[in-house]
Amino acid sequence: MTENILYILGGVAIFLYGIELMGDGLKKTAGNKIRSVIEKTTNTPLKGILVGILLTGLLQSSSGVTVLVIGLVGAGLMTLKQAVGVVFGANIGTTITSILIGLPIADYALLFIFVGVIMIFFFKKPLIRNLGGTILGFGLVFFGLDTMEIGLKPIVATEQVSDLFLLFSDTSNNFFWFFGVTFGTLFTAFIQSSSASIGIIQKLYHMNVESGVVTFTLWGALPMILGSNIGTTITGFLASINGTLESKRVAVIHILFNLIGTAFFLILLYPYHEVVLWIETTFLEPYSMGTLAIAHVLMNVVTTLLLFWFIDALIKLAHVIIKDKPYNDELEVIFSESLLQETPSLALFYVKKGINKMGQITKDYFLIAKRYSFTNEPDTIERATEIENTLDDYDKRLHDYMIRLVRNNALSEKDSNRLSRDLDTIRDFERIGDHLTNLVGFFKNRYEENQTLSKGGEEDLRHYYRVLEEMFDATLASFIYNDIEKAKLAIEYENLTDKLEEKFRLNYVERLKAGELNFTSKTNYVEILSNMERIGDHLKNIAENIINPLRVPRLDTEDNPLE
Template sequence: MDLTMVLFSFFGGLGLFLFGIKSMSEGLQAVAGDRLRVILEKGTKTPVRGVLTGAIVTALIQSSSGTTVLAIGLVNARLLTLRQSIGIIMGANIGTTLTAYLIGFKLEHYALPIIALGVFFLFFFKTKRINYVGQVILGFGLLFYGMDIMGDGLNPLRTSPFFIGLMSDVENNPLLGVLIGTVFTVIVQSSSATIGVLQELANQGVITYSQAVPILFGDNIGTTITAILAGIGATVIAKRAAATHLMFNLIGTAIFLPLFLMGIFPKLVILLTNYIYILIPGFEGTWNTLGIKLQIAQTHGVFNLLNTLVQLPFIGILAVIVTKLVPGEQELIIDAKPKYLEPRLLGNPSMALANASRETLRMGRMAGNAFENSKLYFANHTQQNKQLTGQFEDVVDQLENQITDYVLKVTAGKSLTSEQTDQNYRILQAIGDIERVGDHANNLVELTDYAIDSNVKFSEQANNDLMNMFTKVQEIFTMSLEVLKTDDIALSEKVLKYDDIIDDLEITLRKGHIERLSQGTCNGSHGATFLNIISNLERIGDHAVNIAKYTLLHRKD
């Protein structure tokens, strides 16, 4: 056995396989676009719907990690609750089994033509959607080509005394198999890849079915590392969602590994194969007529399906347990979903636009909260304020899209009065400025992070100047929201005059900064950070003025 060729073939094939999975997943996600987020948000009203949604989305994008990370992001943004995310995570485990089924069909001989077709779509068309389809096809072909190369590399292991001894140890000690599967998947960060390797090892006769199953359980545990990494630095509730993914697979292994050792689980798999899974494409009869690759895929599918059915009734208990395991302070609950965009009012433009105005004002308050927390983070460096800034900013982004869609539906194909047309214009303009305020709040957090990481320490005078400007900008933005609410002409004019104070303050602070630079009390790194902060603050003031102007122009007209 040439060890070098074994290693080269194995790692080269694994690299192609991983790249194929990544390319296919990214292409599918690009084709789906923002619809995936919408599907996850709307498909979680009940635990069963959450499971179905998670399974469908994962089957579409061929990545349980991608679905789980997306669910954690939505939890972090308060668009999903912990209980809703648990259903999606359970469903993701079912959806990811599709990859193993695909690998189970022997398509290695067609890999090169599939790759050629993918490249043709990718490089000979200018349409983005066709390019994404080409990326999916290319990834699909590389997946099987990588499997073929891996198979050639793994074949000699059948006669390796070391590997034969290791697999014998796995058969005698199934927990070792679970550990091997877990560690390998943690390293590769793709259960689809490690299960593919497992299928190929079995196909080459290197391992038996009974040796493969404990490793299969470990693969399911190891895949949770991606969700755990995604939870780092996120909110407590997002960390709990990531922990749930790990706990779900650990509990599943604790239940089904003993059943496997007692011979019960294999009988369940065979029973389901013979009497229920008769609709599988390529199905030829019974369990015994399936190839070893499809037998492993079937075992993977049955394990995740039964594990979900067993744990689904206990989602509430899982949420309570994970809350105890991942303690944290009671967090502010942000209601991220729109309150006033009532679809049943779309036929009544006056009422619908009035409600859209209320939602716009609510969006403005969210942006104000993001700015307030960015100010507190700059002053105190408290992580909770940093996280809240990001959460409020995420909600602001979501609301901008939802308000825009709602207003466009209100006005589409309808004859509006001049007042309604004006209100429509003001809403669409205002939400653009409000969204930019959220972006600048996020910028201020990033600048504060840079100052912390680079050990930038401002002088007492510089700190006082910055906090003074934070306060002034906060005042003008609060006034602009009041103008948006009341259409107060006098207050609108006050905001415009107040903007001059902000502009003068920025000029004064810049001069003071230049003096500190010339006196050597401030270096270039300090100076750049200082200038960027006051620049972002000044722009927030500008957006506040824009919001007030829309009312002023409306009244003057």
């Protein structure tokens, strides 16, 4: 018994690893184009379905595609309606694995393994090595199933296991379908792969003819297949827990699709059984592994055809289940870290989305500080503290995630350059926030001391703020849209800010000499100009990284203990 259990456990492990390796090899072969394909070719539900089928066939995981879609929706790169089509297609695409497993090619498993290993170890080109990983994984899938069968044969023949299968297959028991659906759901949720669970169910069903004892019939297998479709939604559900509202709605629609499809086929279980049985007896052999592959395809294709006409209704229902929150958590709408492990390129898109938001928050903070410089609004200090904490939070979360991204992934040179640039940009926005906090503090002190700006001082500051605001807009546009012309414009503005800082400092000295104002330790006018000039420096850093992302990082004097 111990030896049989080891065969089963080892076979399942090899089988699951084979599916993972096959999908990973295909994903690496496709590269970062996976995200781009989903984002750009899903403008209609029908196209989304076709893309979902194609990509799930490549990744060998409907859960993986669903998680990618949840990530793109959370990043704002896809609409919910676009996502629904891809999710529908993913449910059809996941049947490809069961079809492959159902084909009579298990005798060539070791040959696939041999070819895959040769391609991995004797070739240096990444494309060939990745393709080799796919072929190796394909071979391991069948080798794992055969290994598992060695241990299962004697166990399946035992009275206890036969009774268990009869529980699933005995139609005289009114709840046989419930036991099958529950088993399929829990088993798939546990291993988080409907392709894997259905592959194992296919093997168990096929073993009837080899054992000569029919205990696991089509009646017992079909509810398990239906349950597997429910269980596969667990991965997307877990991925959406910390995501945006739209991400959660994608997961809900995925669950609704499979629940509705399962309920529909359970209601029509008898005709469903008769159709699959007719296909088996007409085109296949009794207890063929291909029988359940056909049943899986039929269930998902019919469900897609039915629900295709109710996409808008599903979206409305998802909005009812996941209601809009009465408040807007700015951090929540940026990213969910649990979704960023699928591909490095998707992770970097999340980072870019987060930095874009961080830049806009910094710009809002700039406008608040500008208003406070001329009008003592009572809630400014509290609001400034909130924004400063938000920027610090963005800085920490984005920075920490990007470091984990570097450690966990072998990034391409292009992605490494983008990541390095983005790290600098995050730091610059956070430092701008620090300077704005200083400005708010300076004016708070002035208001407490009843220090008012002279006419000339106010004119100079308004002029300086106006130039910085235009520079801010140019810098944000250059970063968000990777616009080099806007970046060059921002750098021109920075040269102007340096000259203005020097000019306005001299104007201040002239006003002191003329007796237009009284100097006190609380005046802080020179420090105000200095902080505004430093804001311009950090905006220039961001713009320079757009023009030349490979440039040597500048020495940040604020980090230099010698200054």
